[in-house]
Amino acid sequence: MTEILENLNPYLQALIATLFTWGMTALGSAVVFLGKKVNQKLLDGMLGFASGVMIAASFFSLLAPAVELAEGGPVPAWVPAVVGFLFGGGFLYAVDKVLPHLHRGEKSPEGVKSTWQRSVLLVLAITLHNIPEGLAVGVGFGVAGAGLENGYFGSAIALALGIGIQNFPEGMAVSLPLRKEKVSRRKAFMLGQLSGIVEPISALFGVWAVSMMRGLLPYALSFAAGAMIYVVAEELIPESKRSAAQGHSDIPTIGVMLGFAIMMLLDLALG
Secondary structure, three states: OHHHHHOOOHHHHHHHHHHHHHHHHHHHHHHHHHOOOOOHHHHHHHHHHHHHHHHHHHHHHHHHHHHHHHOOOOOOOHHHHHHHHHHHHHHHHHHHHHOOEOOOOOOOOEOOOOOOOHHHHHHHHHHHHHHHHHHHHHHHHHHHHHOOOOOHHHHHHHHHHHHHHHHHHHHHHHHHHHHHOOOOHHHHHHHHHHOOOHHHHHHHHHHHHHHHOHHHHHHHHHHHHHHHHHHHHHHHHHHHOOOHHHOOOHHHHHHHHHHHHHHHHHHHHHO
16 A cells, blocks of 8 residues: 555645545544543543644654754754744744634634634634644655655655544544534534645645745754644643543643654654
8 A cells, every 4th residue: 555655646645645634533523423522531631642643743754854854954954943843833823813713621712803603713723733734744745755855755654644643532622512512413523524624735735835945845844843833732732631620630641652652653663
């Protein structure tokens, strides 16, 4: 399967990979058909797991290759990594302040004032955070297709697998709160899976950006890493800790450790 995928155009590679990640979001959203609630300890652990996956992916699949690609360049290798990383986080911060959205468990929406329904604002929160994940996959396959980094195709596959795995709890984190808002199961599922549709779109943009700006590849990789870390710090870890008062705040931490270890294993084994 991987041999067939490796021979495809980078755009097709990224599209197929993000259709998988989108499918995992849909699978997580489908949990809504099993009921309104899910065990809180399980959800906290899965969100922690997603955080660990994204942290590891940001380093092993994005920042480390960015430093390697920048070696021997016109500036020290750390410059593109640091600049791109901060720009990625800054970009998500700016969008976070402008786009109306509502985080799970909160009553007041963020961003500019809006009359949109709470269900729409809940979906937008996850949709916004799915953009850097798709972008990271697209940039990964773009770098592999450009042949600028030996063995990077395996890293791109590992990145897509890791993001797909952590999209499962993210799908749950959309559809279940919608169900609590008295949205029908079918509509909650449709809106939940729809939050992942931006991943194939942003992935294709990532491949295009790589093909057009090869000299900026270290910055592009670091940008995606910064955006992903922003999502972890702003959304996933705080959300996994909301139920700390119930006495199981160590569960998200264990999830982070397991997620990081599994993503590290995937990248080192496949890359």
